[in-house]
Amino acid sequence: MRFSKLRLTGFKSFVDPTDLIIADGLTGVVGPNGCGKSNLLEALRWVMGENRPKAMRGGGMEDVIFAGAASRPARNFAEVSLHLDNTDRLAPSGFNEADNIDIIRRITRDVGSAYKANGKDVRARDVQMLFADASTGAHSPALVRQGQIAELINAKPKARRRILEEAA
Amino acid sequence: MRFSKLRLTGFKSFVDPTDLIIADGLTGVVGPNGCGKSNLLEALRWVMGENRPKAMRGGGMEDVIFAGAASRPARNFAEVSLHLDNTDRLAPSGFNEADNIDIIRRITRDVGSAYKANGKDVRARDVQMLFADASTGAHSPALVRQGQIAELINAKPKARRRILEEAA
Amino acid sequence: GRERLLTAFEQVNTSFAMLFKHLFGGGEANLVMVESDDPLDAGLEIMCQPPGKKLSTLSLLSGGEQTLTAMALIFAVFLSNPAPICVLDEVDAPLDDANVTRFCDLLDEMCRQTDTRFLIITHHAVTMARMDRLFGVTMQEQGVSQLVSVDLKKAEALVA
Amino acid sequence: GRERLLTAFEQVNTSFAMLFKHLFGGGEANLVMVESDDPLDAGLEIMCQPPGKKLSTLSLLSGGEQTLTAMALIFAVFLSNPAPICVLDEVDAPLDDANVTRFCDLLDEMCRQTDTRFLIITHHAVTMARMDRLFGVTMQEQGVSQLVSVDLKKAEALVA
Numbered sequence: 001m002r003f004s005k006l007r008l009t010g011f012k013s014f015v016d017p018t019d020l021i022i023a024d025g026l027t028g029v030v031g032p033n034g035c036g037k038s039n040l041l042e043a044l045r046w047v048m049g050e051n052r053p054k055a056m057r058g059g060g061m062e063d064v065i066f067a068g069a070a071s072r073p074a075r076n077f078a079e080v081s082l083h084l085d086n087t088d089r090l091a092p093s094g095f096n097e098a099d100n101i102d103i104i105r106r107i108t109r110d111v112g113s114a115y116k117a118n119g120k121d122v123r124a125r126d127v128q129m130l131f132a133d134a135s136t137g138a139h140s141p142a143l144v145r146q147g148q149i150a151e152l153i154n155a156k157p158k159a160r161r162r163i164l165e166e167a168a
Numbered sequence: 169m170r171f172s173k174l175r176l177t178g179f180k181s182f183v184d185p186t187d188l189i190i191a192d193g194l195t196g197v198v199g200p201n202g203c204g205k206s207n208l209l210e211a212l213r214w215v216m217g218e219n220r221p222k223a224m225r226g227g228g229m230e231d232v233i234f235a236g237a238a239s240r241p242a243r244n245f246a247e248v249s250l251h252l253d254n255t256d257r258l259a260p261s262g263f264n265e266a267d268n269i270d271i272i273r274r275i276t277r278d279v280g281s282a283y284k285a286n287g288k289d290v291r292a293r294d295v296q297m298l299f300a301d302a303s304t305g306a307h308s309p310a311l312v313r314q315g316q317i318a319e320l321i322n323a324k325p326k327a328r329r330r331i332l333e334e335a336a
Numbered sequence: 337g338r339e340r341l342l343t344a345f346e347q348v349n350t351s352f353a354m355l356f357k358h359l360f361g362g363g364e365a366n367l368v369m370v371e372s373d374d375p376l377d378a379g380l381e382i383m384c385q386p387p388g389k390k391l392s393t394l395s396l397l398s399g400g401e402q403t404l405t406a407m408a409l410i411f412a413v414f415l416s417n418p419a420p421i422c423v424l425d426e427v428d429a430p431l432d433d434a435n436v437t438r439f440c441d442l443l444d445e446m447c448r449q450t451d452t453r454f455l456i457i458t459h460h461a462v463t464m465a466r467m468d469r470l471f472g473v474t475m476q477e478q479g480v481s482q483l484v485s486v487d488l489k490k491a492e493a494l495v496a
Numbered sequence: 497g498r499e500r501l502l503t504a505f506e507q508v509n510t511s512f513a514m515l516f517k518h519l520f521g522g523g524e525a526n527l528v529m530v531e532s533d534d535p536l537d538a539g540l541e542i543m544c545q546p547p548g549k550k551l552s553t554l555s556l557l558s559g560g561e562q563t564l565t566a567m568a569l570i571f572a573v574f575l576s577n578p579a580p581i582c583v584l585d586e587v588d589a590p591l592d593d594a595n596v597t598r599f600c601d602l603l604d605e606m607c608r609q610t611d612t613r614f615l616i617i618t619h620h621a622v623t624m625a626r627m628d629r630l631f632g633v634t635m636q637e638q639g640v641s642q643l644v645s646v647d648l649k650k651a652e653a654l655v656a
């Protein structure tokens with residue numbers, strides 16, 4: 001199961017539909033301060049089922065909806081879709097029937113989040129389980145937020161132990 | 169009262185006597201990771217009366233004594249002296265008689281710290297007061313440790329308020 | 337007690353708002369007392385709006401934007417009572433080249449307004465180039481630090 | 497419960513010690529369980545000794561050394577159960593050029609050992625030059641992000 005594409009629409013500063021193609025090896029993401037690089041990582045964690053606003057630098061889950069800019073009005077929904085290539089049929093059961101797996105999450109103001117997997121409505125829990133079974137997910141230790149290394153260094157020993165629990 | 173020179177002997181990785189000349193304007197300090205740059209700032213805060221080991225990245229006050237290296241044995245004392253130019257006679261009273269003020273702090277293993285001001289024994293408190301009256305000192309907001317900005321950003325609002333208290 | 341804190345707050349808030357605009361080339365920012373009516377017990381929230389973006393708390397800004405904002409606050413506090421010595425340890429690490437340049441412009445401005453002597457620890461080539469002089473720290477002998485005076489060309493080799 | 501944690505600990509500790517040596521070009525490092533005999537309740541202390549220096553806890557190391565050590569731990573955990581996707585957001589910020597190069601060598605090694613796809617967010621010119629491809633994020637229109645494909649020369653202008 002390989003991650004091949006991330007599409008953002010109305011998610012934080014990515015108001016227009018934007019595709020990030022994820023290919024093999026090392027892909028660099030560059031740009032000035034504040035242009036949106038960290039928002040891409042947050043979109044990935046969000047579509048995999050992140051449910052804590054603080055982990056998205058926000059006060060509430062709706063803080064990910066495009067809030068408007070100088071020449072653009074605020075949106076009232078945000079959507080991120082993740083396209084997985086499953087030709088190797090290594091996906092967790094329940095999702096292993098198709099060549100491709102498309103996970104879509106949409107949040108609508110005052111309504112909440114809704115998830116789809118290959119067009120079918122699913123619960124947040126199903127999506128979280130899919131990624132957990134595939135050794136990834138919103139809390140994967142392989143997703144290192146900006147400043148997270150400093151947190152690990154400064155953490156008390158008991159807080160640090162939790163990184164090991166991800167491995168166990 | 170101007171800061172003109174810092175001398176380190178046996179302080180952390182500066183085992184040999186080392187002079188840092190502090191001139192007007194902007195002085196840059198550069199070098200690879202781990203070469204000793206942050207140790208210089210710690211030496212300055214230490215000679216001004218820093219008394220919390222954690223603020224020196226250590227477990228105990230003796231952690232600032234040179235602990236040895238591949239080809240050098242550990243030392244049993246550390247000393248830092250700070251040379252202040254007081255020709256403008258703007259120093260706090262009690263220290264305002266001389267053209268120069270030399271503050272020396274020495275810590276000896278199993279003995280503790282001793283301070284001198286222009287050759288005369290003084291208490292840690294006297295040194296701390298001198299620098300506090302001169303709008304500086306170990307806890308001056310103008311001394312920004314590595315990672316301290318990140319701490320300020322991530323601090324809870326009540327913890328952040330303390331930076332204002334330094335100003336009041 | 338309370339009076340002094342409130343006066344300091346007003347003064348720092350004014351400087352902070354001005355320094356933020358200066359560093360971001362526009363926008364707005366303000367300090368807000370939160371969580372208590374008693375200034376001695378309140379917390380400090382930072383509201384900021386970089387140019388062309390929406391007003392939000394500090395936490396919703398990017399890493400570099402948060403750093404620049406925090407710098408504006410630190411210098412606002414500094415200006416209210418300038419210290420004779422200021423040491424900044426790798427504060428420019430999260431900044432891109434454009435913002436590092438603005439940071440250096442701010443340092444020049446501080447040098448004009450105060451008698452403060454500055455020690456700037458940095459890995460950034462842009463910052464190094466803006467200094468009045470450079471000292472290099474080396475460990476030729478493992479575990480033993482030495483200080484050397486360097487000119488800019490040598491420093492770039494030292495840091496690389 | 498306890499068994500699994502202890503097994504994970506052993507495996508991660510071995511990888512960690514090896515990755516540390518690899519990243520520092522020598523030295524020693526170890527994870528130690530502290531504050532409790534019960535592994536489910538214990539804390540994790542990190543003992544490290546960069547080449548030519550004394551053994552100490554992580555807290556006595558320099559900023560860059562701490563970052564490199566934390567990277568060794570993160571990758572040790574990663575190797576015990578490689579994820580299909582790994583995203584690193586500006587983890588190279590505190591590193592000097594020599595250490596950034598070692599970090600990139602480690603990434604190449606991870607690519608050889610696993611099928612993981614990596615997204616590396618960075619401001620560092622050295623890191624950019626080591627990537628297989630580059631995407632640039634821009635805000636031509638204030639507050640609105642766009643993604644563009646870039647070649648290395650363009651990226652250096654983007655970041656500057």
Ligand SMILES: Nc1ncnc2c1ncn2[C@@H]1O[C@H](COP(=O)(O)OP(=O)(O)OP(=O)(O)O)[C@@H](O)[C@H]1O
Nearest residue numbers: 012033034035036037038039065066067398399400
């Ligand atoms: N809901 C939202 N609507 C519109 N813009 C948003 C929203 N949430 C965050 N932003 C904007 O996104 C920007 C942050 O982007 P991001 O953190 O991705 O930057 P970055 O490229 O990682 O920068 P740095 O290099 O400084 O870390 C902020 O300027 C913020 O104003």
Ligand SMILES: Nc1ncnc2c1ncn2[C@@H]1O[C@H](COP(=O)(O)OP(=O)(O)OP(=O)(O)O)[C@@H](O)[C@H]1O
Nearest residue numbers: 180201202203204205206207233234235558559560
């Ligand atoms: N008591 C001591 N005796 C000998 N060496 C010490 C002592 N305390 C700290 N050190 C060494 O000093 C080094 C740290 O130096 P410092 O933090 O100043 O580095 P730095 O130049 O700031 O690096 P960076 O760019 O990574 O922040 C560490 O490698 C540590 O081993």
Ligand SMILES: [Mg+2]
Nearest residue numbers: 038146398399
């Ligand atoms: Mg970022």
Ligand SMILES: [Mg+2]
Nearest residue numbers: 206314558559
């Ligand atoms: Mg340092």
